[in-house]
Amino acid sequence: MQNKKILIVGLGLLGGSYAEGLTDAGYEVGAIDIKESSIEYAINKKIIKHGQSFVSKDYLALFDVIIFCLYPKVFVNWLKEYQHLIKPNTILTDVTGIKTWLVKEIETFIRKDLEYIGAHPMAGKEVYGVENSDKSIFLNANYIITPTINSTDKAIEVAYEIGRALNFKTITKLSIEEHDEMIGFLSQLTHCIAVSLMTCKDSTHLVDYTGDSFRDLTRIAKINEDMWSELFLLNKDELLRQMDSFLVQFENLKKTIENNDVESMKNIMRTSTKRRKYFDK
């Protein structure tokens, strides 16, 4: 694939980090972003070879692969508006954190001579913008490819190659439904918990007393409200199921405390301890 040329659409933190990693891996990388300054920055830093702040058929024709690093709805709208300008047989992929809604939406309108293959890098930072690009965020991270029954081997292989080029720690495949269930639990539910804990009280006067527990549990409570509200609602049913499942456990633990039921409480803690051990790095 190293002969292929890759276009990044959306040059934020993730798009910039992809561009940096792929350029370093030897690919020719271009970018489209509505912010001219982001393109200029990335060219100056040699993160991309070229780029532009508008969409044109001539520019799109340069590329074999397009990676969309946009919010889900912006991605879908971009594709609706500009797919007629894309060169036939271009492979499209992305970084989007929800897949079922996205894939079903794209399937309704995508051109027959284009193919979209879903991918999700489980990596990020609590900062924004191409200026914070950092290809090292992928080193300890997981990369998930979400093919459907319609995906071709060629497209799946492109997604794998991107994952390998960016040096992800693990590269795995999941169905779009499995992906969204997993993300609902591991990522969205955890953000809901962190936000709820952080909004319990104006705890700023407690800064001096916090140990690592509270800090760890609320690290992700600094949250991009535009992106996450969109992600939550596009995975609404699954997220609500995960929230209910958490509520059952939390209420259950609460009941053991109310009832001074030490044995049940200890059993819950033993299960927790046993399961957590699998996650030790």
Added chain:
Amino acid sequence: MQNKKILIVGLGLLGGSYAEGLTDAGYEVGAIDIKESSIEYAINKKIIKHGQSFVSKDYLALFDVIIFCLYPKVFVNWLKEYQHLIKPNTILTDVTGIKTWLVKEIETFIRKDLEYIGAHPMAGKEVYGVENSDKSIFLNANYIITPTINSTDKAIEVAYEIGRALNFKTITKLSIEEHDEMIGFLSQLTHCIAVSLMTCKDSTHLVDYTGDSFRDLTRIAKINEDMWSELFLLNKDELLRQMDSFLVQFENLKKTIENNDVESMKNIMRTSTKRRKYFDK
């Protein structure tokens, strides 16, 4: 105080780390622990100067300060059983994670010529035993002194000196009620959340997909069930209040998702983001 001699009762991880830090700071440190092997280990490692696995009036007479590093109920029972052997005017302090119950309990029976001053090092590790002693766990941690109206300046000063000798990052004073409210929120509630999240499902098959969020939120889900069930129940009312307060926020966020109420959802996230910024290290 460097002329004073300090006795550690209970030579586990915390007792051992205290002993190591205080020995390094120049104090003469002894220890009592029921495990002869812990005493031997600590003497060999020069963490303590001497120690014994039984309680005797002669040995207790050597010390000016006793630091109890025991579970709350074991601490109270120890004091009931052995306080008649302690030298008059000895200052007693501790590392216990709950204070209201403890102080009220001790006040009912403590000898008039002894004084207990509460202290709580907010530091720890997910490992046990004197073999894991590590005085560096205090460097980034908070140390809270919990005087009552009966506390003497002398006893408060002893507690401060221990905190300074162990190089805690911050040393503060709180009333026992403030302490337990704060601990109920920052420490006990967070452990309840982590345990509940960890017990939601047998998520061990998800290890390959976890980003840092789930790992961070469940780090403390590996939990010592004997200690934490005791701490939870000894701070039961406060902990239940904190759990209810969290439930209100979580249910509230859930409602915004159910109702597709994007604006309210974003407002919650904005509050969360704003408050979390105060906790950035």
